Structure formats: C-alpha cells, structure tokens
Amino acid sequence: MKSTIVTGPGSTEVIDITRPQCGPDDVLVRMRACGICGSDAFYITIGGIPPRQGHTPLGHEPAGEVVEVGAAVTGVDVGDHVVINPMAAPSGIIGNGGATGALADYLLIENAQRGKSLEVIPKHIPWEVAALNEPMAVARHGVNRCRPRPEHQVVVFGAGPIGLGATLAFKALGVRHVVVVDIVASRLAKALQIGADAVIDSSEEDVVARLIELHGEGEAMWPGKAGTDIYLDAAGAGAVVTTALAAAKAGAILGVVGVHKEPVPVDFAGIMSNEITIVGSMGYPEEIFQVTEDLVENWEKYALIVSHTIPFDKVHDALELADTPGGAGKVVVTFD
Template identity: 55%
Template structure:
C-alpha cells in the first residue's frame, strides 16, 4: 500500500502531519501531485477550533479536518475515461467541485498533502490547466484571487469610480489588483501595518492610508474630493468601500464617511456581536453588498493570473518547504508576521 503525508488539524492551535493511504484514481478521476498550497484564514480558523463539528448544525463533536484548499500541482495518473487531461498537465483546483465534500474544508481530501485525488475530473469544472511559465506557488493563488475577483464583480466598480479597500492582506490586495486591471480610476488601500501599505503601492494602488495614524475621512476627502450625504452633510467623494479586514471599525468608519449612494462590499468574515449604525446607513442610503466565495470566478481568473503572474507573485510573503509545514502554520497564526504563506513541495 502506497502512502502519503497529509496535514490535518490536531490539538487546538496545532497541526498533525499524518501518513495516509495514497488515493487511487477511478476511471473518471485523476491523481494530482501537489507542488504548492497556500495557507488561508479558514485553515487557521479550523486550527483555533481544533477541528470542526462532525454535524455542525447539530453541534456534534469535533473531528479532524484535512486542511488546504489552495493547491497547485501536476497530474501524475489519469483514469481510463478522462480524455481532456494527461500526465504532466499543471493544474489548479476548484475545491467546491469535489463530490466527497469541499477540499480542505470538511471534505474527504485536503490540498495540504503530497497527492490529491480529483474526482470526476473535468477541465474548467474541477480543474484548470496553466502553462509552465507560471510558478506553482503563484498558481496556488488562483483560489483566493477568485474570492477577490468575486468581491470586485459584486462591487460593479467602473472606470470613473473612486474606491477604498480596507485590509492589505491577500484578498484586499487581490481586490486592488483586479480593480486596477478593470480600469478603475483611483484605488486606495487602508491598513495599519506599514509593510503591507508598501506592498499595496507596489501592486498598483494609487494611494494608501495608515488608518492607525491618519484621519480616514480627511484623507479620503483629500484623495477623492468632497461630496455629501442625504442630509447635505460633507462626506468624502468615495464611491465604493470594500471591507477585506473584518474589523467593526471598518464598518463604522464607512458609515461615518459614506456619501449619498455609496456602496460597501463586505468580503471579510465579520465578528459576531458587532454593532452597526443603521441610522447612519439611512442618512447616506448606503448599499451593503455581501460577497461570498466564487460562484463563477474560480477559473475565470486563471488566464489573467497567468498573464499578470509577476504582479500577483508580490502577494506572497513567505515560501516555506513542506518539511517545515509546522513552522508555516505557526507563521500564519502569528498576527502581523506574514501576509501570504505558500507551502512548497519538493520536485
């Protein structure tokens, strides 16, 4: 029996690297050798929980989770009935297409493993092929960049819009890149970590704001001009606010700053118990738009990720070999220590 190493949740805040049986593809499946896999905030959430409930809606006991839903790799085995993939193809994955559950999010398989079974493999449905001009670790950004792209699509931002993105993590910076590639005239990124703001400028943001040190409303007015809310009170001319931070202060700042008809797109996971000023929303007729996942974007982003891969590569702060995967997760779980960690697998 051939085995492989796979990462799953262990004790609270820890991972276990376990040896499990290497899957064997059926007639409609392919086996993918993982060459890179990103670590996401969702993985960290599972670690903090020490797993996930066996039956979440019933409050069941916690069970280990095979983590990793941002893999990139190459096909090493192809089922007899698969006709559009071949050994050696370099692919990224749609984690949500697996019939045995979402890859890395409670499904049978996790992408932070040496191999991954792609069930019912189909190009542009379960996988997308990318060229060898793109490093595997950059291709592994495909899934989070699909999240960022959906957020931008939900914003419906146009060239003349003035946008501010709160949070210079991978999703926020990815949104900034997509906004600029979309032709949006002016994109501001706000964060509290200077190194992240430097990176925001490097990937093409027009301006940055350190929200821990600067007056957000005053700076946005300086950058986007002055407008007003429905009562005629002065407000910045910012058209769209994107929350990729998930902090209550972002929502409150937006409500306090929003002009008449502004829009807030919420892509970050919000903390429970946050209180919002509904009256302030009313005074600006602020539209709140929620953005979840990537209903259509998972492979729509792949060609542009390929075309602009050097720009997206700047989002990766740390490349850590699989032999040091414990340190990679510790790095991700340490606030402010890393922006985007990608685990790489040996040739």
C-alpha cells in the same frame, strides 16, 4: 503518502495514508504548492469541522502537477500544471471538512472536468503564485459583489492577501482610482507596487479627510462625505465599518469580504438617509477560474502577495507563522 490533518482542538499531525487510486473519471495531482488560509487556524483551534470532527484534512489553496489521468477525462494530460476548485469535490470541500486536503503529497480530483474542478495553467507560472488562485477568487467575488464600473473611485481597507487581491481585481476591471488603507507601512508599500493609486496609513492619517482630498466631496444628506463610490472591507475590523459609513456619500456601496469575529454596531440613520448599500461576500460561486487568466497574465504582481514559502516537511512552522498576528502576509507551503 503524507497528509496534514487536525486531530483535536489545537492539534495537527502529518500522518501516513494510502495514496489514492485514480479512476476512469479522475485525475491524480502531485501537490506542488498550497497556501495557508486564516480559516485553517480556525479549524485547528476548534479541532476540525463537520462531517469529520477531530479528523479534518487541511489545505484548500492547491496547485500541482498531473501525474495520472483517467481514461474518460478529456482536456487534461500527464505533466500539466493545474489549479484546483476545492468546492467542486463530490466528497466535500477539499480542506474544508471534506474527505481530502491539499496539504498532502497527492490530491485526487474526482469526476475531473476542466473549467469546473481544475484548470490548466502555463508551466512558467511559479507554483507559489499558482497557489494564489483560490484566495484571489475570494477577492474577485468580493469585488464583483460591489458591481464596480470604470468611472468609480474605490477604497480597499486591509492590505493583506485578500485586500491586495481585491486591489488587483478592481484594476483589472478598469476602475479609475483605487486607494488602499492599512496600518502597516510594508503592506501599504506592497499595495503601491501592485498598482494602487494611493494609500492611507490609518494609524497616522484621518481617513475621511484624506479620501475627500483624493476623491473629492460627495453629495449626501450631511456635508463632509467623500466622493468615494465603493468601500471594500477586507480587514474584518469594526473600525472599518464605522469609518466607511462615516465617509459614505449618497448611493455608496460598502462590501464586506473580511471576516468579522464580533458584532459591529452601525448607524442605520445614515444608511437609510444616504441610501447606502451593504453587501456581503462569501466564497466564489463563479470566480474560481475567472481570476486565473489575470493571475497568469500579471503573475509578477501577484507574486508580491506571497511573503513566505515553506517546505512541506516544515508544515507545522508554516501553520504557526500564518496564525501569528503581523507575522506574515501570505504563507505558501511548497513540495519538492
């Protein structure tokens, strides 16, 4: 079988490896789709991550078809379509420094347990949509960290895959009004398609003024604050933090799920006087299969997040496209 690995700084190869043997507690999955994450480009740039520096198997957004089931495994059958929890692998996180990666023909799920390491999904769900399960869990955890309530008014900064996933998560949780902010018109159009109540083009509009129009004026130490309850940064840009804190009313929440590559100065006087809560978000401690039900129920909306599907024999093109700023939304590698 073939597997995609990082062989050194800036270098990847598709190599031949031995197809794994399925033990009594394991499940062998034939890969059918795997999303490309921004972290994949980071791993390639630095030449891999520990514990396998320079030899990191890639791919941690998998969906596939079960081809072998160990004798001790229950609730899973050959032919089942499954989504996978890369963080549950005993040999290390799949595609994140562990022994295996999902940008490969097959993936062995060791100590397989339904609801912990994998979950069965209906067969009508397109593979490229199923592969969104992992990044949508990241988005759902970011939303959960903000503790949204139905009466809340929310703004999501960034209409990339995580921002769109967060928008769907807020709507699934019954939040009354969700605004999405971005600078790319096509992304904003997609946000409206999946259910955002309004969008703001921050390259052309005053975000704070527009939020006040949409959400009313909020109570605060100083006037000119928006009535928005939750600000979610899914963009990882310093300007987002500055804008959110400039708009935030007393008691507002700023959630950060976007990756910031540079330090961001903040107005602590405003944070203190308005008692603003800032929460970070990383991974998905409990959300990996919580999100699956909504993904299945609303798969047509989630399908809009996928911008490109590229066959595995062109995996290098997929990795390059995903790492091109503004080049794509969500790139998913598919397998015949």
